Amino acid sequence: MFSSIFSKYAIKSTARHQLMAPQMLLTTPRRFIDLHEFQSKFIMGKFGINVQRGQLAKTPEEAAAIASTLSNKGGLILKAQVKAGGRGKGKLTSGLKGGVQICKTPQQIQDFTKQMLGYNLITHQTPPEGLLVKSVLVHEGVDIDKQLYLAILHDRKNQGLCVVSSVKGGMDIEEVAKEEPEAIKVHTIDIRVGLTDEIAAKVIDSLQLTGKLREQGIEQLKKLYKMFNDLDATQIEVNPWAITPEKDIYCVDAKINIDDAALFRQEDLAQMYKDGAGSTSAADYDVNEEKAVAAGLNYIALEGNIGCMVNGAGLAMATMDIIQLKGGKPANFLDVGGGATTSQVKTAFEILSQHHQVKAIFVNIFGGIMKCDTIAQGIIDAAAQVKIDVPVVVRLTGTNADKAFTLLDEFSKSNKSTMKLIVNPSFDSAAQTVVQAAAQ
Amino acid sequence: MSIFINSASKVIVQGMTGSEGTKHTRRMLASGTKVVGGVTPGKGGQVVDIDGTSLPVFNTVAEAMAATGANVSVVFVPPKFAKAAVIDAIDAVMPLVVVITEGIPVHDSASFYTYAQTKGTTQIIGPNCPGLISPGKSNVGIIPSDITGSGPIGLVSKSGTLTYQMMYELRDIGFSTAVGIGGDPVIGTTHIDCLRAFQDDPETTAIVMIGEIGGDAEERAAAFIAEYVTKPVVGYVAGFTAPEGKTMGHAGAIVSGSSGTAQGKKDALEAAGVKVGQTPSETARLLRAIMGRQQ
Numbered sequence: 152m153f154s155s156i157f158s159k160y161a162i163k164s165t166a167r168h169q170l171m172a173p174q175m176l177l178t179t180p181r182r183f184i185d186l187h188e189f190q191s192k193f194i195m196g197k198f199g200i201n202v203q204r205g206q207l208a209k210t211p212e213e214a215a216a217i218a219s220t221l222s223n224k225g226g227l228i229l230k231a232q233v234k235a236g237g238r239g240k241g242k243l244t245s246g247l248k249g250g251v252q253i254c255k256t257p258q259q260i261q262d263f264t265k266q267m268l269g270y271n272l273i274t275h276q277t278p279p280e281g282l283l284v285k286s287v288l289v290h291e292g293v294d295i296d297k298q299l300y301l302a303i304l305h306d307r308k309n310q311g312l313c314v315v316s317s318v319k320g321g322m323d324i325e326e327v328a329k330e331e332p333e334a335i336k337v338h339t340i341d342i343r344v345g346l347t348d349e350i351a352a353k354v355i356d357s358l359q360l361t362g363k364l365r366e367q368g369i370e371q372l373k374k375l376y377k378m379f380n381d382l383d384a385t386q387i388e389v390n391p392w393a394i395t396p397e398k399d400i401y402c403v404d405a406k407i408n409i410d411d412a413a414l415f416r417q418e419d420l421a422q423m424y425k426d427g428a429g430s431t432s433a434a435d436y437d438v439n440e441e442k443a444v445a446a447g448l449n450y451i452a453l454e455g456n457i458g459c460m461v462n463g464a465g466l467a468m469a470t471m472d473i474i475q476l477k478g479g480k481p482a483n484f485l486d487v488g489g490g491a492t493t494s495q496v497k498t499a500f501e502i503l504s505q506h507h508q509v510k511a512i513f514v515n516i517f518g519g520i521m522k523c524d525t526i527a528q529g530i531i532d533a534a535a536q537v538k539i540d541v542p543v544v545v546r547l548t549g550t551n552a553d554k555a556f557t558l559l560d561e562f563s564k565s566n567k568s569t570m571k572l573i574v575n576p577s578f579d580s581a582a583q584t585v586v587q588a589a590a591q
Numbered sequence: 592m593s594i595f596i597n598s599a600s601k602v603i604v605q606g607m608t609g610s611e612g613t614k615h616t617r618r619m620l621a622s623g624t625k626v627v628g629g630v631t632p633g634k635g636g637q638v639v640d641i642d643g644t645s646l647p648v649f650n651t652v653a654e655a656m657a658a659t660g661a662n663v664s665v666v667f668v669p670p671k672f673a674k675a676a677v678i679d680a681i682d683a684v685m686p687l688v689v690v691i692t693e694g695i696p697v698h699d700s701a702s703f704y705t706y707a708q709t710k711g712t713t714q715i716i717g718p719n720c721p722g723l724i725s726p727g728k729s730n731v732g733i734i735p736s737d738i739t740g741s742g743p744i745g746l747v748s749k750s751g752t753l754t755y756q757m758m759y760e761l762r763d764i765g766f767s768t769a770v771g772i773g774g775d776p777v778i779g780t781t782h783i784d785c786l787r788a789f790q791d792d793p794e795t796t797a798i799v800m801i802g803e804i805g806g807d808a809e810e811r812a813a814a815f816i817a818e819y820v821t822k823p824v825v826g827y828v829a830g831f832t833a834p835e836g837k838t839m840g841h842a843g844a845i846v847s848g849s850s851g852t853a854q855g856k857k858d859a860l861e862a863a864g865v866k867v868g869q870t871p872s873e874t875a876r877l878l879r880a881i882m883g884r885q886q
Contacts, residue, residue: 305697305776307806310704343705383698385776413696415671464774465750465803468829472853473870475832484833489733489751517755519721519735548759550735578756579872 187232189288190423191407198378200371201401205290207232214264217289218257225395226292227254231267233282241274243267244281250274253292260289293401298391299358300324300335301372303379305386312340312379314350314372316357320391346376364398371400382420383413439502446498448487455480457589458503458512458541460496462487462521470515473579479586482509489520496529497536504539511542511589515578518549527555531562534570542571542588546581592794593725593768594745594785595687595714596663600729603655604629605676606667606692608639608648615667615691615733617641622736624729627659630679653683665722665731666690673718674699681706681713689731690717690779700777707779715779721751721771732771734758740765744878745789747782748801749774749808753829753871757799760875764884767795774803782812790820797823797882799874800865802856804830809856813863823881826860826867827874828853 186194189207196202204221205228208214218227231238231250238250247266254260264287271281298321306313317335319327328335336357338350348369355368379387386408393403414421443450449464453471457479461467464486471481483506487499503512516526526547533539547555556574563572573588575581602619606612607629620626620641628647629639635650649655652664664685668676673692680688681703688707695718707713716723722732726741733751738758742765748754754771770785772778782800789795798820802809809828816824831853857867866881868874879886 305701307776307808308811310701310708310777312701341705342701343709380698383696385697410697412670412694413698416696461752463750463752465748465801465829466752466756468803468833469753469756469827469871471832472829476869481832517752517759519752519755520733549738549755579870 186407186409186420186423187234188230189232189286191405192288192290194382194407194420194423195378195402195405198381199374200378201399203228203290203293203401203403205288207286207288208264209268209286211261211264211268214287214289215257215261218254218260221289221291223255223291225294227257227260228252228288228290228292229254229260229263229267230288230290231272231284232286232288233272233277233284235272235274235276235282237274237276238272241272241277241281243270243272243284245270250284293393293395293403295391295393295403296396297394299394299400300327300390301354301358301375301392302386302388302390303376303384304388306339309339311342314338314340314346314354314376316354318358320393324390346373351376360394360400362398364394364400367398367400371402375402382407383410383417384408385410439505442498442502443485446495448485448491448495448499448502450486450499450502451484452506453481453483454508455482456508456510457585458482458485458506458509459515460485460487460499460503460512461515462489462491462517466515466517470513470582473582474513474586477582477586479582479589482506487521487526491521491525491529493525493529493532496526497533500530500533500539501537504533504537504541509541510591511544511585512539513581513585514543514545514547515581516547516549518547518551518555520550522551523547523549523555524551524558527558530572531558534562539570542573542585544573544575544581544585544588546575546578548576548578552576592792593728593741594788594792594795595716595723595768595770596725596729596731598725598728599625600663600731601625601627601659601661602663602665602729602731603627603649603652603659603661604665604667605631605652605680606669607631607646608634608637609667609669611691612667613639613641615665616646618733618736619665619730620644622724622730623727624731627661628655630655630664630676651683652680652685656683656685661685663687663689663729663731666692666717668692670694670696670699674703677703677715678706681710684710684712686713688713688715688779689720689722690715691720691722691732692717693719695719695775697776700775704777704779714784716770717773717775717779719775720773720778721754723768723770724766725768726766734769734771738762742766743794743796743882744799745785745792745795745797746770746799746801747772747785747789748799749803750801750829753801753827756871757801757827757875760871761799761878763886764879764882767792774805776806782808783815786812786815786820786824790822795822797825797878799878800824800826800860802826802828802860804828804833804853804856805851807851810859813856813859813865816860816865817863823878824865825874825878825881826857826865827871828856828860828867 273281300317300320302315739762746769
């Protein structure tokens with residue numbers, strides 16, 4: 152029997168640099184809402200899904216008061232609320248080891264909370280200085296007899312939905328897929344008919360649940376499916392889906408991804424996301440990423456030294472690839488989109504020039520709807536207000552490219568800026584030029 | 592010939608009276624597309640003048656089709672109303688619906704896609720795509736019409752600007768049709784649908800396929816090419832340097848059986864006999880070599 156070992160299961164609240172960044176790249180403009188654990192648990196509770204009872208506290212006294220209302224039979228769990236994984240193994244700047252504590256009494260909860268609130272929690276997913284803990288979650292532990300795995304997600308292959316189930320819960324499911332693929336079952340759902348009784352029963356039977364647990368499993372699965380649809384989720388992953396000695400089934404840890412394109416009809420979630428972001432340290436977010444989001448730009452900071460400004464996610468990725476191929480390293484992904492204004496271009500330039508590692512900037516634009524002279528004017532406006540002391544290589548092709556070159560040429564000759572501007576209409580040779588410029 | 596559209600295509604614009612719709616109707620007309628009207632619920636009966644062309648506005652797609660004989664619809668309706676607009680087109684038995692709108696919730700796309708599958712009478716391209724162009728014949732969407740002219744190359748791509756870049760690289764040869772299928776998790780027309788159409792199109796003699804990291808569409812396309820396509824295909828995949836991470840989450844990778852990485856896609860395409868370029872220009876060079884065309 153596994154007893155109250157939830158400290159291992161810090162909710163996978165997707166540190167941005169671990170999961171969100173590549174997601175953004177993959178699906179172009181989509182971001183996923185990133186919720187705190189207490190928010191996920193609260194939402195699941197509202198849908199009638201079994202989660203451990205508990206509440207959020209902002210003071211040690213409040214934490215103790217919450218603990219005194221809970222059953223300590225399976226232990227009392229205290230978790231620092233920051234949006235990062237690896238909290239159990241993390242370290243607080245107060246000296247406390249572990250952002251997740253298993254306690255027996257409200258007094259213990261209060262003591263540990265004192266060592267969490269107001270301090271930074273450092274885990275392998277946080278910035279080196281850690282993230283400020285502004286609140287803690289206090290909830291009941293439950294004893295676990297058996298751990299299962301369950302996920303509901305969009306299935307690209309069948310352009311529908313599927314449920315993934317496994318009796319091998321509580322561990323990395325990709326490892327299970329490698330070691331024991333037969334332990335994972337994928338059930339396709341036709342969204343026109345939804346999750347039928349027949350499929351629900353098939354899923355639960357694949358998890359070898361019988362009697363009372365079989366009924367509860369079917370009922371809980373249906374609630375999870377309803378939540379998936381009602382919340383515009385793109386994925387819900389429950390791991391472990393845990394069975395207690397009393398034969399109840401609990402979502403002990405869950406990762407919920409919400410489609411941000413649906414926020415216009417998910418007002419509660421939008422608000423929750425806003426609140427959640429507010430309780431996270433600013434250090435969680437790259438300042439430039441915040442600025443980019445505010446300006447409607449799609450920006451991700453990377454490790455290299457060549458700043459990139461490109462229109463379109465595909466061309467932006469191709470630009471990063473070609474820089475690497477020529478021996479350079481991109482400092483970022485930045486897609487200014489299809490209809491950028493001069494002010495957006497100016498902001499993009501500010502962001503790039505503030506990136507301290509940047510040794511050269513590469514502007515790569517294929518003008519379609521986007522006019523090349525708009526980009527050129529944005530560069531000129533930026534140069535007037537921001538000191539840009541690294542070489543800027545500009546490659547422009549397409550709509551109004553000639554106009555753009557004239558503007559840039561006049562600007563270079565006017566001595567209004569000390570900016571070193573290199574114009575090159577060829578994608579390949581411009582990339583070569585910028586890599587050389589950055590190496591100097 | 593061309594695929595999906597031709598010089599006889601009669602196009603209606605859903606959302607024509609909105610700013611995006613108006614802007615792109617103007618561009619489509621300027622590139623010679625036969626735009627015959629627009630649909631905006633509640634604005635039926637109005638007439639919009641766009642650069643000297645009077646276009647009637649209808650409340651529904653069915654009315655627009657009855658009055659104009661339109662056989663293609665292009666959708667510029669905002670995300671909130673896009674699902675209803677596409678369903679309206681499917682109910683009207685519109686043969687081809689090109690959804691340009693970006694930011695449609697995946698649940699909505701999945702819903703109208705499966706609805707179209709059930710009816711079996713409407714092909715959807717997109718959403719979140721630049722549309723398609725058969726240069727000199729018809730231009731449905733937002734692809735610039737002045738990059739290149741008509742020719743023997745067929746192109747299918749997830750990405751908009753990479754489509755433009757590749758058309759530019761091969762502008763001296765020209766294209767039968769270039770299709771931007773979009774990169775959303777749920778899309779109406781896939782790489783495979785386009786590859787099949789290009790294989791069956793007598794005017795197309797060579798095919799360029801552009802992919803991106805994420806999903807497993809390229810891997811499935813590779814299997815399809817090995818089985819069905821006899822015309823030469825060259826490929827390009829963007830995203831080799833994208834930051835590492837769980838691209839689709841654990842469960843997603845398990846369901847697709849694919850890592851979703853650029854390298855995985857390149858390997859799959861090469862195993863199917865597709866030459867894959869490391870850059871857009873190298874891809875263009877590979878195609879030239881196959882076609883025996885000097886630059």
